[in-house]
Amino acid sequence: MSSNTRHIAFHRDEMLPPQPPPPATTGVLGWMRRNLFSDWFNTLLTFIGLYIIWLIVSWLVKFALLDAVFTGEDRNACLPRDGVEVGACWAYVQARFNQFMDGFYPSAQEWRYLLVYAVGIALLVPLLIPKAPGKTINALLLFVAYPVLAYVLLYGAPSLGLPIVETTQWGGLLLTLVIASVGIVISLPLGIVFALGRRSQLPVLRFLSIAFIEFWRGVPLITVLFMSSVMLPLFLPEDVTLDKVVRPLVGVALFAAAYMAEVVRGGLQAIPKGQYEAAQALGLTYWKMMGLIILPQALKLVIPGIVNTFIGLFKDTSLVSIIGLFDLLGIVQASLADPKWSTPTTASTAYLFLALVYFFFCYGMSRYSIFMERYLHTGHKR
Amino acid sequence: MNTATKATTAETANANTPSQATDELAVQMIDVNKWYGEFHVLRDINLEVMRQERIVICGPSGSGKSTLIRCINRLEEHQRGRIIVDGVELTEDIKKIEEIRRDVGMVFQHFNLFPHLTVLENCTLAPIWVRRMPRREAEEIAMHFLEKVRIPEQAHKYPGQLSGGQQQRVAIARALCMKPRIMLFDEPTSALDPEMIKEVLEVMVELAESGMTMLVVTHEMGFARQVADRVIFMDQGQIVEMNTPEEFFSNPQSERTKLFLSQILH
Numbered sequence: 001m002s003s004n005t006r007h008i009a010f011h012r013d014e015m016l017p018p019q020p021p022p023p024a025t026t027g028v029l030g031w032m033r034r035n036l037f038s039d040w041f042n043t044l045l046t047f048i049g050l051y052i053i054w055l056i057v058s059w060l061v062k063f064a065l066l067d068a069v070f071t072g073e074d075r076n077a078c079l080p081r082d083g084v085e086v087g088a089c090w091a092y093v094q095a096r097f098n099q100f101m102d103g104f105y106p107s108a109q110e111w112r113y114l115l116v117y118a119v120g121i122a123l124l125v126p127l128l129i130p131k132a133p134g135k136t137i138n139a140l141l142l143f144v145a146y147p148v149l150a151y152v153l154l155y156g157a158p159s160l161g162l163p164i165v166e167t168t169q170w171g172g173l174l175l176t177l178v179i180a181s182v183g184i185v186i187s188l189p190l191g192i193v194f195a196l197g198r199r200s201q202l203p204v205l206r207f208l209s210i211a212f213i214e215f216w217r218g219v220p221l222i223t224v225l226f227m228s229s230v231m232l233p234l235f236l237p238e239d240v241t242l243d244k245v246v247r248p249l250v251g252v253a254l255f256a257a258a259y260m261a262e263v264v265r266g267g268l269q270a271i272p273k274g275q276y277e278a279a280q281a282l283g284l285t286y287w288k289m290m291g292l293i294i295l296p297q298a299l300k301l302v303i304p305g306i307v308n309t310f311i312g313l314f315k316d317t318s319l320v321s322i323i324g325l326f327d328l329l330g331i332v333q334a335s336l337a338d339p340k341w342s343t344p345t346t347a348s349t350a351y352l353f354l355a356l357v358y359f360f361f362c363y364g365m366s367r368y369s370i371f372m373e374r375y376l377h378t379g380h381k382r
Numbered sequence: 383m384n385t386a387t388k389a390t391t392a393e394t395a396n397a398n399t400p401s402q403a404t405d406e407l408a409v410q411m412i413d414v415n416k417w418y419g420e421f422h423v424l425r426d427i428n429l430e431v432m433r434q435e436r437i438v439i440c441g442p443s444g445s446g447k448s449t450l451i452r453c454i455n456r457l458e459e460h461q462r463g464r465i466i467v468d469g470v471e472l473t474e475d476i477k478k479i480e481e482i483r484r485d486v487g488m489v490f491q492h493f494n495l496f497p498h499l500t501v502l503e504n505c506t507l508a509p510i511w512v513r514r515m516p517r518r519e520a521e522e523i524a525m526h527f528l529e530k531v532r533i534p535e536q537a538h539k540y541p542g543q544l545s546g547g548q549q550q551r552v553a554i555a556r557a558l559c560m561k562p563r564i565m566l567f568d569e570p571t572s573a574l575d576p577e578m579i580k581e582v583l584e585v586m587v588e589l590a591e592s593g594m595t596m597l598v599v600t601h602e603m604g605f606a607r608q609v610a611d612r613v614i615f616m617d618q619g620q621i622v623e624m625n626t627p628e629e630f631f632s633n634p635q636s637e638r639t640k641l642f643l644s645q646i647l648h
Contacts, residue, residue, distance in 0.1 A: 275496065278496070279496075282484075282557075282560060283483040284511065284512060288512075292507060293496055376498075378540040
């Protein structure tokens, strides 16, 4: 009792200054001690994990670099030597590289799609850098002028001296990028429209939106592709022919739009009611409220979901190979049948190459989405 | 208030439609009824608010006081009766609703600032997009009101970086930037830490002294005593008692009001 009474009254005149944390808890060593070696079990797991990583990396380095064949004219370069299999047959990828990139696009016209790539990158990169100026003009150029230019260049215009290259000759990475980028550019705005429609007060609009979303989400993409390539021509008048590439393109875009709509709807639902009320109380009309207040916040919230859908769409483009289009996957698989390069490691090399190309694009999108999330973070709490 | 604030009041009063005669009606509610499903939340509300009048509405939670002021700018729809704001009757007509909302400012319990915009952008958004004001002019007006609420130095921060009291003052400035003729306050200090209530109330007192028409839902009885022309007590969706603050606090008539006052004034 007496010890308690001594400490009842207390007061402080000077506030304590903040001090740095103890050194053992910070820095690389502190982090490792806390996360990797905190007790014997964690230490054991750390070493098992390191061993598994070592197994994978060492095999990959051996296959893709140390034992790999980088040059050669045909299969003889990549055949087993003295009964020992060689690693990756990069010589084969090198020999076929042009075809993997553009399918059957005439060699003399290659500059046309390379120019399309160059202009595309020149317009896309500044748009993706938040601080770059002239966003409005940049976006107009990319989304209005560029598609026209790309179409003229890729397909051709005899009046401009560009011979026609039929879409059946398009292939490889070129076709994959065309389908993916058109799909991405169409699916986001369309998805936003259907997400808004699904939350609309107007029953007809809401019903149509739900019907669209549920229909496209309810059927497998393969069905959509088969329907578009086999069934659709049966329903159209005989003199109407839809391009062989346009048909699956529309299918992929609408399919992704349905998923996008649900992603965006998730974001819309996460916006507190107070934001709508504050916008309405200021006299904003529905479209201004959505465009200035609700969508910027909702889309920011669902950047991971949007990019997830983009990445899914990018990889789903490989399904067009089953309806006779030679996209990147289709053309690589087709080349495997060529006896000129038939070796035990050709297929593994081909799929490793495919994985690297797809990974390059998907991981790039993923990193950019993380960057944007951080950039748009305004330190608010809900 | 002090003399410094007195000096600023005349200026705001002038900005606020000096041509309007003070005996004109700002808000008129006639036999207003509203239901949430089966729940009868507003029952036969009759209320006339004069221009430049300051009204404080209090009452227990669920008494319909927030619903009442939210009906005035149509954040809630009434199902029976008539509401006339600034001479315009509230109907289904979205054009008329938007017209009224432009001239009626609202401050919410949870501030509802736009977190993706800076303080300045919060204040200029509606003048630019609703009033079609040039950006430069909107920013000048915004800075003027941010100075009025004493946070011009925060103009380029995001709402998430401000304290609750600062956020609520920004919310008041944002509403004022639209040059409203009527201001609605829905429990503006209820979500604030005790240390921050005073700074918001001071701004509201100045606004009241500038001649703004105000309807304030609050339990800050000190504020009611200081600035209200009338205090309204609501319970179960009805106006139970309405009087000048002096009479309301010193001589409440209904038993329900007496009970309520005895519970909140300790």
